[in-house]
Amino acid sequence: MAKLEITLHEKGGDVTYKQNHISGQKYLDYWNMQEKLEDEKLSAMQIITLRLEYMASLFPDSHLTAEQVLKGLDPWEIEKTFSRLTGIVLGREESTEKKEQ
Template sequence: MAKLEITLHQKDGDVTYKQNHITGQKYLDFWNIQEKIEKESLNNVEIIALRLEYIASLFPDDKLTKEQVLKGLDPWELDATISRLISVVLGNEESGEKKEP
């Protein structure tokens, strides 16, 4: 099972993107985004745009963009999906894979 998965709704049906390896750089990228949010007092739209760009960058498919993520999720799925994926990157939520003892 992939560490990260996101399913986006598209005209031809749902498409699932998977990522098996998340680098330590993605962990640092998240904290750089958080610092930017705090220092620049960004509004909600700017924060969501930054986080969508980050989410898209987690997956190896070059065709996956923040616009695709935004268009592929229902409004009620957006915040929960962003939070779930960030939680996995930060190690706060299990990814579905068992960790080695």
């Protein structure tokens, strides 16, 4: 099972994107994004855009884009999905792979 998964609502039905390997660079990318969010005065739209871009970057093998993530999630799913994915990257939450072992 993949370490990270995101299911997006697309025209032909729901599509699940999976990523088996998450490099340590994604950990650093998260903290770089957090520094940018704290150091700069960004609008809510800019913050959401940065988070969407980060989520998409977690699935490079699928060539997933921030726009696909935005269009594929319901509004109430965006924050929850971001929290779940970053929780796994930061080691706060276990991926489904670890739970099954």
